[in-house]
Amino acid sequence: MSETIRTLSLIMVCAPLLGSILAGLFSKILGRKGSHRATIGLMLVSLGCAIAIWILVIFHGGSYVGTIYVWGLSGRYHFDIGFMIDNLTAWLMIVVTFVSTLVHIYSIGYMADDDGYTRFFCYMSLFTFAMLMLITANNFLQLYFGWEGVGLVSYLLIGFWYQKETAVFGSLKAFLVNRVGDFGFIIGIAAVLTYFNTIDYQTVFANAQRLFDANTTISVFPGTHWSVLTVICITLFIGAMGKSAQMPLHVWLPESMEGPTPISALIHAATMVTAGIFMLARMSPLFELSQTALTLVLVIGATGALFTGMVGVVQHDIKRVIAYSTLSQLGYMTAACGASAFAAGIFHLMTHACFKALLFLAAGSVITAMHHEQDLRKMGGLYKYMPITYITFLVGALALSAIPPFAGFYSKDAIIEAVHNSTIPGHTYSYYCVLFGSFVTALYIFRAFFLAFHGKERIPADTKKHLRESPWVMWVPLIALAIPSTVIGALLAYPLLYKANSLFGNSIFVLPKYDVLKGMAANYHGWFSYALHAFITWPFWFAVSGIFTAWFCCWYMPNIREVITRRIAWFYYILVKKYGFDDFNQIVFAHGGRRLGQFFYYVTDAKFIDDYLVNGSGRAIQWGARMVRRIQSGYLYHYAFAMIIGLLVFLGWLEITDTHIGLFKLLTSNYFTVE
Amino acid sequence: MISLSSYLILGAVLFGLSIAGIVLNRRNIITLLMCVELMLLAVNTNFIAFAHYLNDIAGEVFVFFILTVAAAETAIGLAIIVLVYRNRNTIDVAALDSLKG
Amino acid sequence: MTINMILEQIVFYAAAVTIVFAGIMVIGSRNPVRGALFLVLAFVASAILWILLEAEFLALALIFVYVGAVMTLFLFVVMMLDINLEPMKTRFVRYLPLGLLVMALVLVLVIFAVAPQHFGTAKYAVPQHASASYSNVKELGSVLYTTYMYPFELASVLLLVAIIAAISLALPSSRKRRLQRPGEQVQVKREDRLRMVKMQAEKKILPSRKWLKKR
């Protein structure tokens, strides 16, 4: 069976690559239609393989770990390209290929009148390839390959409309911030290689406990002795912070909304940004052994969950609201991993992939209908014109707000509960963050919902004339995503989270002392009673009050917003300024880096080295030559005088060193004797 | 009893005089040449004094060679002076500065 | 102290004073002819000293070669060239302090080095007078033609070269005499050699319409 899985995996991974190559290199031959047919067809192949693998792995207990080919062999280390197909991978590949296929289809409509149509499909398939490489990796090299690969495509796609200055700026920012994360990540990989002598997952995980027992330490700063595992985990987590947009490396994600909306759905909501979460779950055997790292993960995740969500409340761009929502939800997932509820994190990843892709695609539908207008203040009352979009957006919003029985409820509630039950330091703070976050979540998403679909129509007249529901290629994916957004929570919560032998199998490792989900399993008695039970829990009422506040402020009494913002102007200002991260980065890193570069170039390099040292030595020789030249006056008596001075010096030297005997010898020895 | 030192001091005085002559007569190339001759005379005297007092004939051989070279030098030097005068119509040393850098 | 010694001392000091006096006159005389004559005096006095030092051959050679040949050459040249001597002497006084200073320095340094405590009779005894059968010429010759054979040959070649060089330098060239001004020659620019002349090539040559009409 493992051979079958291997073959299927190869097809699954390579099909999108082939599609990408076809759309990229042969777009002239294939044309627009041919390109999207080729890529979508190959995506469907990939999806079929993914489903087949999923069935084999989940229901028949199959798995595959092995090398595809040797990438490099150096000394006693080998770097391979290989697959590790287990339960975790199986679930993720379903999510990736499913969302990706839908977004491909959706793009036919969304990108219909764009010049870069085939390029867009090429990028998307390339992205899917890289993402699949990432999740199927059986070693850190391939993980890093996929990790950077998705980063590249993300960069290309954010800057897809390369003539738009903001888009290009956003793409550059995204790449650079991600690179800061990758910087940590590669250090982490280096540490793994150093201390495990391999970068294969299996060997690393197998030896982690031994390394922990041996209490190996590393002296990063002189005098400190930090546990190697902690250093590895923290550096790897820095990578996750970049890719999964955790504070303070989250700044790129809102900017990434400059890309086309399908991309925001696929990359910046459903798949790529969750790579960090996947990595945390994949590395659970390492993270479990370092409480320090878990605390960091938990606190950073929880902080992001609350505070980035609050920024979403003050955004006016519909996509930015959803982007901040993504930040916040990624915070939830990270916090789940920090609380050792990796399964809950991955589960939320999956539900989030569905409802957030749905929200983005619905927002994209709105944006196309509005002729690429994204400002919420110019919408309102859209429900009449686009009913399907309206309904699906509502489903997504409910799922996001964790209203039972939508998918988001099961995953998010599990996270909040897991953080609540966690014993890891920092869990109390984190609990309040994620709890209050559920209010904020409901507030911002329903604020966007009411502003866009209800209330007074603020649509410009000429737009209004063309306002109608999007074509079927766009709403079919919406519905295809709305269904899982509704049901998968109820369907999968038990088998994934609470079942004794969960569907994640042994791909996620949790130490018994941290296993919070096990404790929660006792309280789970079927999806329906769990949903009912929600009515007496805090998160639910926080969410409901969030929805109510949004309704009250944005629909019922829209003017009250003015009053509120004036009342808490300073707080509003902080939120609008996004806590100053952007300004800080711009001033310190962007300008600072450029200034430093300029200083190095103009002062140190050009002035000091090149002008003073290099040209300076040339000038010194010139100066010296000019000095010596001046001595060559051409006057005989100058030369004679110089000789006399030389003689005097010579005589004086003889006197001082008292060598007149030496002088005498010099004169009398026979220089010219013939033997 | 004439000591070696006496001869050497005489040589030194003669040498010093010729140096002073070079400095003083910097414009007159003929006097310059004569000062050089004087200088060589001083050196030769020293050589011969040493040869006598140390009973080593080598000193005299040296003088012999110096005389040879000095004669050649004078001959060439004077020929050059004649040539210079013929070409530039002057032997003023101050006017002969074409070699300056 | 024998009478011979006293006599020797008298001769030495007389000669020494003569040399110094002649030297002063050589450097001080305004007229090169007179300077050359004083130089002759210095040579002759030196020759006396050399004889005192039992270097008869060299003393005689000095007289023959220098007084007889070299100084004559000097006098010829001085007299042959019609030199305006006046401007050359103007700076004499100006450089007097410098000259004296340099001379004093040299004297102090050298006399310090050759002071009697280093080279006095105590250190270097006065050698015995050579016997009557001693021949300076023979001694010198025997060394010169054996040990110093090669240098001697070299010196002779040098002299030959000097003779040829002197003759060829001073030989009046048959060409028309041209004065060299190297300083100006190296500074010559393209513009000095070649002058670009702007000419209106066609306008003036072809008769204009107006001119034709006038006709």
Place this chain on the structure above:
Amino acid sequence: MTTTFPLLSVLIWLPIISAGVIMMTGGDENANWARWIAMVASVIGLLLCIPLYTHFDVNTPKMQFVENFVWIKAYGVHYGLGVDGISMPMVILTTITTLVVVLASWTTIKTKVAQYMAAFLVMQGMMVGVFAATDAILFYVFWEGMLIPIYLSIGIWGSANRSYASIKFFLFTFFGSALMLVALLYLRIHSGSFAIESFYPLKLSMIVQIFIFIAFLLAFAVKVPMWPVHTWLPDAHTEAPAGGSVVLAALMLKMGVYGFLRFSLPIVPNACQQLDWLMIVLSLIAIVYIGFVAIAQTDTKRLIAYSSVAHMGFATLGCFMIYLIVKATGNIADAYVSLEGAMVQMISHAFSTGALFVGVGVLYDRLHTRNISDFGGITKPMPIFASFMMLFAMSNVGLPGTSGFVGEFMIILSSFQGNFWVAVFAASTLVIASAYTLWMFKRVFFGQVVRTEIAALKDISALDTMAFTILAAVVLLIGVYPQGLLRVLHASVGHLLQLAHVSKL
């Protein structure tokens, strides 16, 4: 393995003879003849490399394809050629680069075409000679000899400030190599032979080793170039024609690192061990400091030139990390990664940076400017060109899947084994390199089309596409399957590591 066919000699002399033939075509009225002869010669060179690769025995560190004749008997100088795993890839690199240069300058060079092509073919022969020489004097002759064509190419076909740049380049490089000659002569006196291999077993005291090390350092550091003797490079690159820049970046700089590998490490291992901190610090300065300098550039070529310095910093870092690594882990086998990473970095840098220089040359040929601020929105009229450039920029940034990644990855990973902070500083290039490369890319290729000249641009010609395709293929091939390169290096690197760890006191 010895072959009867003198493959290396042919690789050296064929281009030089072809250069002579090209010169006979005369003036620019026969320019096409010159171009075609150059093309044929370089293609033949490339084809000859196929047997070089396939007949190469990867299991032995010995010199292969050996040729050895007495050249100057009186001084024991031999005409000795041979390649091992370290030099063989460099020879192939040279031939590929020449072909790319010929293709890239097909249309861009319009005056003195024959002389231009001849200069680059001579350069190819000399370069192969440098990499294949097994005799110190032969090495030195080629080493200095190749300065002449590159000097001429900058001085004749360069842009405005070319005379300053060419003189600066010449003085810098010449200054260093004079000292190398002294060191070689010293070694010759003690070993009795000019064969480089005869220098290896020589016992030398520490102080002598340090002097020789410094002499070599000055020669090689100028070529690499290492901070602070790097300032000739931006000038030379900026003023050189596109082909000159490519050869400078792809080959000339490699000679420095090759020198370290061939001379410094095996001949004076104790001094290398003693002074490895110096080399590491200089390399890190090159990586971090030069990276920042590159950010501040306003001239595309200059920016790429500085990025070259930063990338070569990685190569030197890889060469000299070995002592720290072995000290930390106690296992010589661990140092393979670092040294092989350095080799891969060198070769990969040749292709990606070379390609970027060709690209800038293409732009310069059309717009006659190199200023970043004069560009903008190039992607719009030239999408194919922009795609190629994106690939090479990504290789420059070190993206996995491209060749630029392999070397950086291996060196960062292995330098962690030696020292945590070295790895941290080296890894900072991930951020810095992407900052300067992509910021430039953004300003040149993205944004609105600001000038009418840009809007009127046509996409690259078929010839340029061919040149870029060759480069892109190699970049991707090395990125996806570096083992094809690593397996060649393995035996020789192992041998070198052993030599570098034998004490010669």
